[in-house]
Amino acid sequence: MTEATIASPVSLPAPRSRTRIVRRVLRDPVGITALAILIVAISASYLAGFITPIDPNATDLSSVLAGPSGAHPLGTDSAGRDVLARLLWGGQSTFAAAALATVVALAAGVPSGLIAGYYGGWFDAGTSWITNMLMSLPAVVVLLAARAALGPSVWISMALFGVLLGPSFFRLVRTSVISVRGELYVDAARVSGLSDARIISRHVLYVVRAPIVIQAAIIAGIAIGIQAGLEFLGLGDSSAPTWGMMLNEGFRNVLLSPLFLLWPALAITLVTAAFAVLGNSLRDALEDDEITPRTKGRAIKHIPHSEAGLVPTGSVAAADTDHLLVVRDLSVEYPRADGTTKRVVDGVSFHVDRGEVVGIVGESGSGKTQTAFSVLGLLPETASIAEGHIVFDGIELVSRTSGAVSRSRMDPLRGTRIAYVPQEPMSNLDPAFTVGYQLSRPLVKRLGLSRAAAKKRALELLATVGIPDPGRTYAAYPHEISGGMAQRVLIAGAVSCEPDLLIADEPTTALDVTVQAEVLELLRTLQSELRMGVLMVTHNFGVVADLCDRVVVMRDSRIVESGDVVTILSRPSEDYTRTLLASTLEGKTPRTLLLSDSAGETA
Numbered sequence: 189m190t191e192a193t194i195a196s197p198v199s200l201p202a203p204r205s206r207t208r209i210v211r212r213v214l215r216d217p218v219g220i221t222a223l224a225i226l227i228v229a230i231s232a233s234y235l236a237g238f239i240t241p242i243d244p245n246a247t248d249l250s251s252v253l254a255g256p257s258g259a260h261p262l263g264t265d266s267a268g269r270d271v272l273a274r275l276l277w278g279g280q281s282t283f284a285a286a287a288l289a290t291v292v293a294l295a296a297g298v299p300s301g302l303i304a305g306y307y308g309g310w311f312d313a314g315t316s317w318i319t320n321m322l323m324s325l326p327a328v329v330v331l332l333a334a335r336a337a338l339g340p341s342v343w344i345s346m347a348l349f350g351v352l353l354g355p356s357f358f359r360l361v362r363t364s365v366i367s368v369r370g371e372l373y374v375d376a377a378r379v380s381g382l383s384d385a386r387i388i389s390r391h392v393l394y395v396v397r398a399p400i401v402i403q404a405a406i407i408a409g410i411a412i413g414i415q416a417g418l419e420f421l422g423l424g425d426s427s428a429p430t431w432g433m434m435l436n437e438g439f440r441n442v443l444l445s446p447l448f449l450l451w452p453a454l455a456i457t458l459v460t461a462a463f464a465v466l467g468n469s470l471r472d473a474l475e476d477d478e479i480t481p482r483t484k485g486r487a488i489k490h491i492p493h494s495e496a497g498l499v500p501t502g503s504v505a506a507a508d509t510d511h512l513l514v515v516r517d518l519s520v521e522y523p524r525a526d527g528t529t530k531r532v533v534d535g536v537s538f539h540v541d542r543g544e545v546v547g548i549v550g551e552s553g554s555g556k557t558q559t560a561f562s563v564l565g566l567l568p569e570t571a572s573i574a575e576g577h578i579v580f581d582g583i584e585l586v587s588r589t590s591g592a593v594s595r596s597r598m599d600p601l602r603g604t605r606i607a608y609v610p611q612e613p614m615s616n617l618d619p620a621f622t623v624g625y626q627l628s629r630p631l632v633k634r635l636g637l638s639r640a641a642a643k644k645r646a647l648e649l650l651a652t653v654g655i656p657d658p659g660r661t662y663a664a665y666p667h668e669i670s671g672g673m674a675q676r677v678l679i680a681g682a683v684s685c686e687p688d689l690l691i692a693d694e695p696t697t698a699l700d701v702t703v704q705a706e707v708l709e710l711l712r713t714l715q716s717e718l719r720m721g722v723l724m725v726t727h728n729f730g731v732v733a734d735l736c737d738r739v740v741v742m743r744d745s746r747i748v749e750s751g752d753v754v755t756i757l758s759r760p761s762e763d764y765t766r767t768l769l770a771s772t773l774e775g776k777t778p779r780t781l782l783l784s785d786s787a788g789e790t791a
């Protein structure tokens with residue numbers, strides 16, 4: 189690494205301590221109070237037999253609606269039954285039934301919301317339709333009808349209530365997933381080789397877990413309220429003591445014994461409020477928590493080339509196996525609202541050899557990114573590859589007939605042999621995870637490194653890309669580092685598996701001018717050290733002149749001309765190239781031309 193590539197030190201906050209979620213809740217006075225109320229209420233309910241020996245259904249007609257006494261600490265009801273015993277035993281069924289409703293709602297809403305939001309398509313359409321239908325049903329009427337048809341079982345009522353509440357989780361999760369699935373850091377995770385399941389469980393579920401937690405707490409409270417409401421109306425199982433029935437009885441006897449109404453009302457209010465407050469406190473703790481990877485140490489696992497997609501496919505023409513990457517006659521289309529299609533890449537052909545840097549240059553909207561995304565398999569679902577094929581190291585990623593990137597061939601390559609450096613570094617880092625986690629996770633997943641080895645390698649990579657204090661940057665969150673450092677982090681991630689091909693899409697556009705030069709120098713150094721083929725997407729001929737061996741000039745989705753950089757820079761054959769050169773170089777002679785001139789003179 190040259191001195192020029194080392195960024196000036198940036199002041200970073202001290203690394204965060206890995207405080208656990210429970211400890212964060214315990215430090216929140218409101219959270220700890222709510223937790224204490226729930227722990228006391230739940231344990232007291234399930235230890236009812238030890239707390240009071242009195243049978244909750246034992247009647248004593250000589251002592252009805254009696255006030256608190258030594259024998260009956262909370263008094264008795266209208267049948268002379270002990271209020272404390274009934275309150276404690278009633279809590280058992282209340283908590284268990286609320287848990288049942290919450291678990292059913294979670295099971296019905298969360299997985300379906302994740303899949304519908306992430307993949308969209310027919311599953312999304314079908315589940316959204318079912319959700320809308322369920323939400324249009326009046327829950328209380330359905331519960332009353334179920335009670336009439338199936339009997340007064342609280343378990344059936346609460347399981348059904350869980351199904352009716354499932355859509356609230358579905359909508360919450362689906363909406364959150366839709367808002368993050370298009371985030372660049374999700375694309376970046378895909379490109380770094382993580383599977384859909386891993387992306388959903390880590391990056392997507394991580395974003396929606398806080399709303400899920402608070403929603404679950406609220407739903408548990410609502411389930412207790414609805415359950416008590418049904419019992420209050422006399423629709424519960426009258427053979428078992430419940431808080432709702434106690435409320436009903438207390439209400440009827442409020443003038444004779446107001447205290448009798450107070451106990452169940454207090455229990456219901458305290459417990460439902462505690463659930464809501466605990467949900468808020470947990471959410472705050474989750475949002476503040478740094479996720480700790482829990483991967484156990486593993487030995488280094490080398491990915492055998494015989495795994496799917498890593499051996500050349502037999503049907504590829506010999507001419508296409510001579511180069512690292514071959515893109516031939518590629519055309520990409522999008523459907524228009526009027527039923528026609530819009531061609532954004534039209535008959536594009538080029539190749540990249542090992543150790544060679546090829547630039548795709550052109551004005552905004554000329555189709556450069558769509559071409560690069562075709563190679564990466566990152567085109568949106570609406571795009572289709574109308575024609576052409578793409579071959580990487582003899583592996584046919586897009587065949588002439590398939591019209592799409594083969595996922596089984598692409599997945600083992602992305603993040604290991606084909607890497608990607610994006611345009612906007614900040615948007616490509618997940619704000620919820622530390623830099624170190626995001627850098628080391630693919631090393632654990634793709635290279636099979638243990639957590640400790642991945643951390644060591646990540647720190648080495650950060651030093652390699654010129655980060656002045658790798659330890660601090662490793663522990664920092666994306667918002668705590670500068671744009672230039674974030675781009676260095678992404679470059680470190682991209683080269684971590686020593687790829688054969690690096691695709692960089694305007695890697696310096698979002699950076700200020702001095703940092704641009706440093707990042708270009710870094711890319712140049714890494715490219716020559718690792719002998720990578722590089723496909724550099726840019727609108728800037730200066731970048732092409734600085735880095736590239738060959739260049740492809742694009743305009744309006746087509747290639748205008750292509751050739752080696754010195755020829756195109758000194759003798760462009762197309763007016764468009766001349767205009768583009770004049771506008772981006774502004775009369776300056778690029779270093780490549782100076783070098784080639786001096787080489788010519790020496791010769």
Ligand SMILES: Nc1ncnc2c1ncn2[C@@H]1O[C@H](COP(=O)(O)OP(=O)(O)OP(=O)(O)O)[C@@H](O)[C@H]1O
Pocket residue numbers: 522532550551552553554555556557558559568570727
């Ligand atoms: N999802 C999409 N649906 C329809 N058209 C799209 C979509 N994405 C891109 N396009 C169109 O494809 C064309 C090429 O876009 P592309 O992003 O490849 O341009 P570019 O040359 O990389 O420009 P820039 O440097 O501004 O990113 C543009 O006209 C753009 O509007």
